[in-house]
Amino acid sequence: MAGRAAVPEVIWARPERTGRGPKPAFTRADIAAAAVRIADAQGLDGVTMRHVAAELGCGTMSLYNYVPRKEDLYELMIDAVGAEHEMFEPTGDWRADMLRNAEETRAIMHRHTWVPRLMPGVFGFSPNTLRYLEHCLACLEPLDVPAGTKTELIALLNGVVTTYTGNEIATAERARAMPWSAEEENAVRMAYLGSQIATGAYPRMTAAFTEQSGPVDLEAVFRRALERILDAFDPDLR
Amino acid sequence: MAGRAAVPEVIWARPERTGRGPKPAFTRADIAAAAVRIADAQGLDGVTMRHVAAELGCGTMSLYNYVPRKEDLYELMIDAVGAEHEMFEPTGDWRADMLRNAEETRAIMHRHTWVPRLMPGVFGFSPNTLRYLEHCLACLEPLDVPAGTKTELIALLNGVVTTYTGNEIATAERARAMPWSAEEENAVRMAYLGSQIATGAYPRMTAAFTEQSGPVDLEAVFRRALERILDAFDPDLR
DNA sequence: AGCGCACTACGTACGCTGTACGTAACTAGG
DNA sequence: CCTAGTTACGTACAGCGTACGTAGTGCGCT
Numbered sequence: 001m002a003g004r005a006a007v008p009e010v011i012w013a014r015p016e017r018t019g020r021g022p023k024p025a026f027t028r029a030d031i032a033a034a035a036v037r038i039a040d041a042q043g044l045d046g047v048t049m050r051h052v053a054a055e056l057g058c059g060t061m062s063l064y065n066y067v068p069r070k071e072d073l074y075e076l077m078i079d080a081v082g083a084e085h086e087m088f089e090p091t092g093d094w095r096a097d098m099l100r101n102a103e104e105t106r107a108i109m110h111r112h113t114w115v116p117r118l119m120p121g122v123f124g125f126s127p128n129t130l131r132y133l134e135h136c137l138a139c140l141e142p143l144d145v146p147a148g149t150k151t152e153l154i155a156l157l158n159g160v161v162t163t164y165t166g167n168e169i170a171t172a173e174r175a176r177a178m179p180w181s182a183e184e185e186n187a188v189r190m191a192y193l194g195s196q197i198a199t200g201a202y203p204r205m206t207a208a209f210t211e212q213s214g215p216v217d218l219e220a221v222f223r224r225a226l227e228r229i230l231d232a233f234d235p236d237l238r
Numbered sequence: 239m240a241g242r243a244a245v246p247e248v249i250w251a252r253p254e255r256t257g258r259g260p261k262p263a264f265t266r267a268d269i270a271a272a273a274v275r276i277a278d279a280q281g282l283d284g285v286t287m288r289h290v291a292a293e294l295g296c297g298t299m300s301l302y303n304y305v306p307r308k309e310d311l312y313e314l315m316i317d318a319v320g321a322e323h324e325m326f327e328p329t330g331d332w333r334a335d336m337l338r339n340a341e342e343t344r345a346i347m348h349r350h351t352w353v354p355r356l357m358p359g360v361f362g363f364s365p366n367t368l369r370y371l372e373h374c375l376a377c378l379e380p381l382d383v384p385a386g387t388k389t390e391l392i393a394l395l396n397g398v399v400t401t402y403t404g405n406e407i408a409t410a411e412r413a414r415a416m417p418w419s420a421e422e423e424n425a426v427r428m429a430y431l432g433s434q435i436a437t438g439a440y441p442r443m444t445a446a447f448t449e450q451s452g453p454v455d456l457e458a459v460f461r462r463a464l465e466r467i468l469d470a471f472d473p474d475l476r
Numbered sequence: 477a478g479c480g481c482a483c484t485a486c487g488t489a490c491g492c493t494g495t496a497c498g499t500a501a502c503t504a505g506g
Numbered sequence: 507c508c509t510a511g512t513t514a515c516g517t518a519c520a521g522c523g524t525a526c527g528t529a530g531t532g533c534g535c536t
């Protein structure tokens with residue numbers, strides 16, 4: 001009856017230390033940093049409670065004193081890389097500022113390629129997430145639309161950045177970590193795609209594929225997508 | 239040296255049966271259907287090789303005759319639900335047609351709530367994915383832009399649909415499956431958010447939050463996002 | 477016709493995961 | 507000073523993906 005309550009927890013709401021008992025050996029930041037280090041070096045699958053504990057030099061189960069569930073560890077990681085955002089002074093040009101924010105997010109994801117895989121699952125408003133949102137709203141100050149619309153712009157832009165950069169990274173990662181080379185992988189997939197196209201069942205796709213010359217420039221596609229989204233919110237263009 | 243080659247495989251390129259030996263007990267469609275049934279009933283985490291095999295009534299390792307890696311099972315699943323797309327006759331109104339496609343994708347995802355979680359990882363061009371792309375291109379026939387731009391439109395739209403519907407589902411799922419109620423969860427999160435806002439560190443967020451009255455209508459936000467993206471590609475609006 | 481081999485079927489086993497639980501050491505508050 | 511709340515962490519368990527070995531089956535070739 002007086003057992004531990006089955007109550008939801010937001011890790012950010014839980015105090016970092018409580019005063020009684022031995023002093024905690026680590027801070028939350030230590031733990032996040034260790035997990036990020038592992039994820040950067042070995043990929044997200046290397047982030048296990050055992051590995052993080054070993055990286056910190058403590059027993060596996062000691063981690064659970066700081067992080068009640070593994071999911072919370074992920075939340076710590078996302079918050080940690082959120083600190084890498086440069087919260088620059090808004091210039092007054094909201095389009096340029098938001099583009100800069102987007103490019104920076106993309107750069108962070110390329111530094112920490114596990115971020116896009118983690119983003120969808122992480123929901124909480126961590127401290128650095130809140131700081132970033134506030135910064136985006138500051139950049140959007142000159143934009144004369146309701147606050148709700150600004151929120152929608154930020155969400156749409158962030159979603160697209162995550163999706164696109166995630167794709168870029170997935171494409172690049174498939175090369176690494178596989179026992180075969182990127183060329184082989186591509187060759188096999190393209191051979192299959194070619195065989196499908198050759199059946200004539202997909203005439204329009206065939207046209208689209210043969211029309212394009214050379215490999216797709218993913219970065220250019222990304223930037224065009226950003227511009228288009230900004231266009232869609234720009235009152236000067238309607 | 240003459241061991242099994244470490245060569246990439248596209249499951250769709252691998253023939254479904256080869257004529258020699260005993261007849262396979264299942265088709266790929268059987269397996270996909272079983273996996274989808276489990277995922278619908280128990281969630282994606284219920285989809286394990288053991289469970290799928292049990293659902294089919296065969297030994298766990300027999301599954302590996304049909305599906306070399308679990309990842310391929312996921313690809314089968316995505317392809318299976320792709321068959322639920324209605325490939326209607328294009329009306330000539332590309333905006334309306336693409337909106338219909340997007341809404342249908344959203345409906346499919348709400349029927350199979352595990353799809354958004356799986357989408358980012360699945361890369362291959364499965365038969366039904368190809369059919370759907372072809373159908374989208376057919377819908378975009380009246381749109382007078384280069385083929386590459388059409389592809390970008392489709393990708394952007396699909397990405398947004400996945401992201402938004404994934405969010406809708408994640409929000410709804412958090413209520414289920416948790417040992418606490420959605421109200422409790424929300425209360426705790428909102429209490430934390432309120433405490434953060436109360437610090438005054440995020441004035442613009444505070445304004446945005448207090449300005450809005452009532453809960454956010456996620457579906458309306460979704461539809462606005464779609465319209466904006468279509469706007470961005472509409473030559474009649476530039 | 478009959479042999480051989482490619483294929484299906486599947487039990488066992490291994491290394492790994494998240495984490496529940498119990499116990500020992502430690503320190504701040506009453 | 508005592509005691510209650512913490513930290514620390516070893517052990518244990520259920521479950522995962524899948525490598526490997528063996529037995530049975532039936533098509534294709536000689």
